[in-house]
Structures are given as C-alpha cells and as structure tokens.
Amino acid sequence: MIGTNTRPVPKTPPAGEWELPEEGLEITLPSGATFEHEIHDGHERRHGWEQVKELPGIDSVDDVGEVVRAPNAIEEDGQYDLIIGDNPTGDGQVVLRLVKGMVISAAEVVEDPLGNKIEIDRTDEHPVRDDGDHIPNYDIVRDVIANPNQIWQNGPHYVYAKHIDGQWYTVRVYEHPDGLRTISTTVIYEDRSQFEKFLDRKGYPSDPLYESD
Incomplete structure (x- = not known):
C-alpha cells in the first residue's frame, strides 16, 4: 500500500x-x-x-x-x-x-465570484446523486460555485446557492486549516423557506457573504 x-x-x-x-x-x-x-x-x-x-x-x-x-x-x-x-x-x-x-x-x-478556488474531484460519488435531493452531476456543481446567486459563510463552512427552475441548488464547501476548499455535499431545497431553515439551524449570519446583482 x-x-x-x-x-x-x-x-x-x-x-x-x-x-x-x-x-x-x-x-x-x-x-x-x-x-x-x-x-x-x-x-x-x-x-x-x-x-x-x-x-x-x-x-x-x-x-x-x-x-x-x-x-x-x-x-x-x-x-x-x-x-x-x-x-x-x-x-x-x-x-x-x-x-x-x-x-x-x-x-x-x-x-467563485470572490476569487476563491474550490477543488472538485469528480470521482467522489458522495456529493452528487440523482435522487432528487442532491445535485445530480458535477457540471451543475461547477455552475453553482462559479455563478451563484448567494454565498453564505459560517467560519470554515460555505454554502453556494443558486435558484434554478424554482428550486434552490446548494453546494456546501469546507475550508481546511491549510486553506484548501473542497465540497462536502450538495442539497436541493424545494423552496426558499426550507433553505432559510437550514441556514438558521446551522447558525449562519443573517446576511450572505456575497449576493449577485
């Protein structure tokens, strides 16, 4: 080994x-x-x-x-x-x-729009799943990170969110102590209220780190 x-x-x-x-x-x-x-x-x-x-x-x-x-x-x-x-x-x-x-x-x-670089490993099957609850493929993950409507930060935890076809597609990113940023998982929320409940439950601030025009 x-x-x-x-x-x-x-x-x-x-x-x-x-x-x-x-x-x-x-x-x-x-x-x-x-x-x-x-x-x-x-x-x-x-x-x-x-x-x-x-x-x-x-x-x-x-x-x-x-x-x-x-x-x-x-x-x-x-x-x-x-x-x-x-x-x-x-x-x-x-x-x-x-x-x-x-x-x-x-x-x-x-x-991302703030100049931060996130690594994507397409062989990691955990974040993407075609089950309706997760983003189904990495092409969409790339788009959500590169062109989000919002970016939320809570310490080393980031959430990239994009409104697509009436739903909120989100990518959760973790910043490691050495500065490396990787994807932990993805979640699709049926509506804004579900997404906001997650942000509140996890202690994210009331305003996003970034919001598109």
Whole structure:
C-alpha cells in the first residue's frame, strides 16, 4: 500500500513517468485502481490514472505530462506536493496531488465570484446523486460555485446557492486549516423557506457573504 496518512491506496504499475530536474522531482503516475471507500459505505474511491482520467479535458497520460512539464506553480500542502497547471484540453486549471513523487489524485479547480478556488474531484460519488435531493452531476456543481446567486459563510463552512427552475441548488464547501476548499455535499431545497431553515439551524449570519446583482 502507498501510505498517505489517512488515505492508504494500493500500489500499481506506472502509467507515466517524468522528471523535473530544476525542482528535483521524479514523478510517477501509477495506473491506479478502484476500491471501496473506507468511510462512505457503498461508494468507491480511485487513485492514480483511474482517478485522474475522470477530469474533463484530461484525455490521455500525455495530457498529464503536459501539466507536469509546464506547471503554473508547484506548492507544498502538508504531506503533499501540488502541481498546478492549465487544463490541456479543458477549462481552467487542474491540481495534481503527489506523495513522494507519486500522483495520487487530481482535481479540477473552479473559481467563485470572490476569487476563491474550490477543488472538485469528480470521482467522489458522495456529493452528487440523482435522487432528487442532491445535485445530480458535477457540471451543475461547477455552475453553482462559479455563478451563484448567494454565498453564505459560517467560519470554515460555505454554502453556494443558486435558484434554478424554482428550486434552490446548494453546494456546501469546507475550508481546511491549510486553506484548501473542497465540497462536502450538495442539497436541493424545494423552496426558499426550507433553505432559510437550514441556514438558521446551522447558525449562519443573517446576511450572505456575497449576493449577485
């Protein structure tokens, strides 16, 4: 197993390998695997190429190599090295997350109207479900974050809300201590009163952090 502290993943053969001599990095993209999620029963988790290939705009291992060879930034995030680059054939940027030179996962980055960047992992099946209570797909999630009617904040917790076809589509985002923002879940509210009851119950302030014109 490849140790990532709380996220052990199985070791698999390489799908791609690159070197960044100036950064002193030797980078391997494992072929990856799909396996049962250790927290959410009935959900799967992926790593390596099995996870990375689900990003819109990443169609081949060569696309990953393009991000690696021409990054916009290389940063440290605790145990991880982050390679941030333009999506070769898609919109926006992607983030490759490495442990000891191995690409464990990747995420697309969507920017909200305030300039905050939120990471989206499309292989995470927990936030999106086609059951009428949750947002059914990540394309809508992107739209709610990038073009919300409102953004609400309560400490590290954020709610992005957009009025769509008479309902309130909401995306809940958590800001980790290191500043990373990720999606925790999504909820569709039938009307405004249901949404406001949630905000009141969770102690959100009376006014949103952001409201569109």
